[in-house]
Amino acid sequence: MIIPRLAFKNIYGAGLRTWLNVIALSFSFVAIIFLQGLYNGMNNQVEKATIDALYGGGQYWHNNYDPYDPLTLDNAHGEIPAALQKLIKEKKAVPILIWQATIYPHGRFQNALLKGITPEQTILSIPTSVLKTDEETIPALIGSRMAKSTGLKKGDYVTIRWRDVNGTFDADEAKIVETMKTNVPDIDNGQLWIPIKKMRQMTAIPDEATIIVLEKGSQFNEKFDNWKRKNLNFLMKDLRALFLTKSIGGSIFYILLLFLAMLAIFDTQVLSIFRRRKEMGTLMALGMTRSKLIQLFTLEGAMHAILAAVVAAIYGTPLLIYIASTGYGIPEVADSYGFALGNRIFPVFTAGLIIGTTLLVLIVTTIVSYLPTRKIAKLKPTDALRGKLT
Template sequence: MIWKLAWRNIQGAGLRSLINIIIIALVMIGIIWSQGMYEGWMRTAERESREWLNGDGRITHKLYDRFDPFSWDKSFEQIPENIQDLVDKGTAVPVLITSGTIYPEGRMISLIVKGIPAGQQFLKLPTAVLADGGDDIPALIGSNMAKSSHLKEGDIVTLRWRDMHGAFNAADIRIAAIMKTPYLEADNGQVWMDLERLQLMKDAPKTATFIVIKDAGDVPQTSDAWTFESIDFLLRDMHAMMKTEKTYGYLMFALLILLAMIAIFDTQVLAVFKRRKEIGIFAALGMTQKQIIRMFTAEGMLYAVFASVAAGILGMPLFIYFGTVGYRMPESYQDFGIEGLSEAVIFYYTPAMIISTVIIVVVITAFVSWIPTLRIARLKPTDALRGRMG
C-alpha cells in the first residue's frame, strides 16, 4: 500500500519527480563512469605489464633491487636447469640486467642494459630485431628513450659497461629498432639487446637476473638464490598508486553523492512544507504517522530506483563508448611515468561496481528522504490541515 501510494505521488508530481530522477541518474552515471575508468585503467596497466615484461610473475635473483644499480653487479646467477627447461619450452624468458652508459652526440647517459633472448615470443617486445647480429651489436630502445636520448633507428652509439669481474669495456651498438610500448618500465632509460650477447659482454654465460614466467602454476622449486615474485607483488607500486587515485575517486564520488543528496533533501524538505496540507489529509483519512513517514521515504527510494533505470538508459551510450573505444589520456600524462595511460584506457564496469553504486545511492536517498519527514511525526493533523508546521 505504501509503495502504491508513493508511486502515485511520484506520478502525480510530474516534472518535480522527473528532475529528481534525472539528477540522481546523472550522479549514478558519474559514479559508475569514474569507477569504470579506474577499473579499466587498472586492468589496462595490469594487462600491459603481463604482456610486455612481467608475464604471470618472475623468478628473480634475491639480490636484485631494481632501484639500486649497485645491486645489479651481484644479482645474477646461472639459470637453474629446471627453469632452463621452461625457457627451452618457450614458457619462460630470462632477462639479464646490467648498468651501462651511452655517449650519443657527445653526451653521457646512464642506462639499464637488458639482455633478452632474441627468439622469445610470449612477451610483446619485438626482440626478433636483436638477432640480426653480424659485426655490430643490434639494440632495441623504446620511443621515450629515443626521444630523451635523441637516438634514431640505425644510429650507432658507444656503450660502456662493466663485466662481472669489474672491468670496464665498450663497444658500438646499432639502434636496430625503436619500439612503441605502452609499458614504460620496458622503455624509459634502458636499452635491450640479445641475452647471449650481453652474457658474453658481461662474461657471465647462461646467467640471468630474472626469468619471466608465463604461468605462475609452472614455477618450479629453486635454490635460495632465487625467489618467485607474483604479478601482484610486481604490480604493488601501481596498486598503491591506484589506491591513492581511487581515494581521489571516492572523494569525487562522495562529492557527487553529497550534491545529489542535497538536491533530494532540499526537494523533500520543500515537499514536506509544501505538502503539509496533503499530510493533514492523509492523517485525517486515517494514515498513521509511521505510514506517512514510510510513504515519503518510499518516494525517495523509488526516485533512486527509477534513477537507476534512467542511468542505465541515459548512460548506456557513454558506457558503451568508453567501454569499447576507451579514453586516451593527454600525452603529457606519459611523462609522469604512470603505467596504463599511454594507450586508450578501455573502461571496465563490473556487476559489483554497478550493484554497489545502486545500493549506496538507494540507501542514501532513502536516508535523506526520511530525515525531513521526521518533522511530520510531530505534526498535529489539525495544524497540518491548516497548512501550519505546528
C-alpha cells in the same frame, strides 16, 4: 500497498520537479558507473599489459637482485639452475641479465640499464626479434620514452660505457635498431635491450642471468639456492597499490557526484515537507498515522532513485555499451599517469558494479529522504492544518 501507490501518485503529480530530480540523479548513476567502469577497464588493461611485457607468469630473481637499488646489480647475477635452463630451452622461460651502464647520446652523459634478453623469446611482448642481426655493432632496442629523453632514433649510434664483472671499464658503440611504442614504462624508461649473448660477452659472465621470466600461467615453483620465486601477487603489489591510490582519487569524483545528487533529493524533501504541511495535516485528519506519513514521504524520495535508475538504464545502457566497445580515448599527456595506459581505455562494466552502484544510490537516497521526514514525527495535526511546522 497504499503507501507505494500514494507515493507514486504524489511524485508523478509533482511533474517537472520530479523529472528534474530524476534526470539529475540519473546522470549521477551513469557517471558513477562510467567512472568506475573506466577504472576497472584501466586496471585490467594495465595489469594485462604489464604482465604481457614485464612479468610473464612470474619470475625468479637472483637473491641479490633489488630492483630499487642499481648498485646491487654488480652482484645480482648467477648461474641458471638446471631445471630453469630446461624451461628456457623449452621456451617456457626467458633469462634477462641486467647491468648498469652509462650512455652518451649526442654527447650527453646519462645512466642506463642494459637488459640482455634472448632475441628469439616469445614470452614477453617485447619486439626482441629486431635484435637478431649479423652486424658486429651492438644492436639496441629502446622504448619511445627513452628515445624521447635521449633524443635517439632508429639507426642512431650511441656510446655505451660499462664495467665488466672484474671491474674493468669498457666502451662500445650500439646501434638503435628499433624504437618500440609500449604502454609499459617499466620496460622503457632508461633502458636499452640488447641480445643476452652479446651482453654476457661484454660483462664476462657467460650463462648467467639476473632474473628469469616464466611463461604466462606457469605453475613451475621449484626452490633453488640463490634464486627466489616471485609470484604475480608480489610483482603486481606496487602497481595494485598505485591502482588503489588512483581509485581513491577517482572515488572523490563520484562521492562528489553522489553528494550533489543527494543534496538535490534532500532539498526536494525539505521543500516538499515544508510546502505540504497542510496536506500532511489533512492526511492526519483523514486518519493517517505519523509513521505512515513518514513512510510515504521517505518512499517518495526513494522513488526518485528508482525512477532515476530506470531513466539511466534507458539512455545509459546503449551509451555505456558503445563506450565499452569503442573505448574511451585518452590524451598523450595521460602517459605520465604512472600506469601502462594505452591510447584508449576500454571500460569494464560488470554486473556487480551496476547492481552495487544502483543499491548504493538507492540506500543513500532512502536515508537522505528519511532524514527530513523525522520532523513529521513531532508534527501536531492542528499545527500542520494551520500550515505550521513545530
